[in-house]
Amino acid sequence: MLTGSADLDRLAARAPTMQRFDAAPVVLHNATVLQAHFEMRYASRLTLLPPALHPTSPPTMVVQVWSCSEGPWGRFAMAQVRVGCRTGVRQRGFVVHAITDSQEAQAHLAADWGFPVQLGHVILKRHYDDITVDVEIGGRVAMAVRAVDPDPLGVGDVQYMVTMTLAHTPRGLRLVQVEPEYTTHRAERLRPELLQFDAAVWQEPQLTPYFPVSASVALSDITIPALRYVARPDVHAFEGTEAAR
């Protein structure tokens, strides 16, 4: 069984700080959710993940973009880059880094949910037969994704993995399980193209997306519920899981 072997000090350097685990649930109505899967090179599949997490076979990078028009933080967009993984037998996505265009969203996503998120520009555009996402930070292109040929899906056909973020907490460095619930009204599958990707901007030079698998776009209401679980990043989830409160 493969387990992550990332240097925790290296991961900790980009982790935000959370003072508590008692954030109230947040509902983001009418959000456009773009998700794209890319296979990555096997070479870095272990060094991207902390020891508590296991890589999938093959290793995957998952891009998830939220474009939210209604919610407590106002209008904002966020792009996350995740590594597909497992905690024990559970399917999860480990957030490597995120970029948002809203200072308020950034503050809450980092302090309340542990997202390692920076301020930048996230522009999602929907056309008749494609969707584009352009992400920039400090004038540098972080990522450009295009997804083409939308094909309708059932609203239950798109799977979203529960999110694991890594944060400094009063208990020490912890993986934080964030469990967004998606009430989806419409969903389509598309073919993704990764036009540009700068791993260094995502603060993880070992990200090696190269093989497009699938993309989906959905119109959803996203609920980020109260935190329930955190886990030590240095030991297997079977022994390192803790109640958040």
Next chain:
Amino acid sequence: MKFGVFFEVSVPRPLTRVAEQDAYRHTLEQARLADQLGFDSVWAVEHHFLEEYSHCSAPEVLLAAIAAQTSRIRVGHGAVVCVPEMNHPIRVAERAAVLDIISGGRVELGTARSSTWTELGGFQADPDATKKVWDEYVRVLPRLWGDDPVSHEGLCFSMPERSVVPKPVQKPHPPLWVTVTSPGTELDAADRGIGCLGVAAAGLAEQERRTREYFRRIEQCEPVSSVVNAQVATLNFLYCHEDDATAVGVGLPMLGLFALTNAHLLSAREAFPTRAYQSLGNLAPSGSVDRSAPGDQRGIPEGMAIGDPQRCTEAIKRWEGVGVTGINFIINAIDAIPQAAVLDSLRLFAREVMPHFRKREPH
């Protein structure tokens, strides 16, 4: 009740060539013993790229070796992946016919469509198409074995008239099965008059529902050939030891390791949203989001044959009670159990448990 042994050919890390050779050597030894002990069948999966979990990528070769080293036990594909990028239908028919000849008519042919992106993506197969393509395979295979000459025009392949040779020993052909992972496939099996080969652990109540519905529905089936294979086999784990606590202490970690390595595969639906795959994979939960705690383990499936002979007997009686006609056992995973103990478990099961489920010979 029929008993089978189900081979995944898992290999523990580090994945050395020697470890792979040991896994195959152990598999062949287990198959020979199962033959001697009176098990009804051995089954070999077909998986590709599933490092650690299953290194059984050429089951037709393994089954040929087993057929050559045994005399009685039936040899089953559990199952051939019916995806043209992996196995052309004509080659499936040809290989099964040769295996049927070599084994003296002992072949069972399970069919499947793969449930992982790991495999489908590796062969660049289209997950959207696997169900309809599988349907074409199970309808055309009996014709490839029985018609001479045979031609075909279909979705996944077409061929002008040819003689597909050789023909199998069994007439009209080896029994056909389909692997059942997600609910509903048992209905596909029934509608086509083929056997239901369980490869995921379903609970007793769910298995009873599926079995009842299968046998009700197969009565009105339009079979894909001139014969109906009305059987339901379920998948189980076996570790039998005289001491119940020892059996549980050894057997449950095997089950846990199997589940763990299985969970690390990338299911088709996880990576590629599609209506063609309604569950997340072999042993995975369905539903859009799995909100379990990070360290939650999957529950131990009901009715596992892990225990002393009495406990194993009771477990199998429960399966018998829900109407299944056969149980196939995974007898080891990732080398969790030493080979000698695996063989002892098979011997004990055959001596103490199996007789409870065999019809008495008339005097």
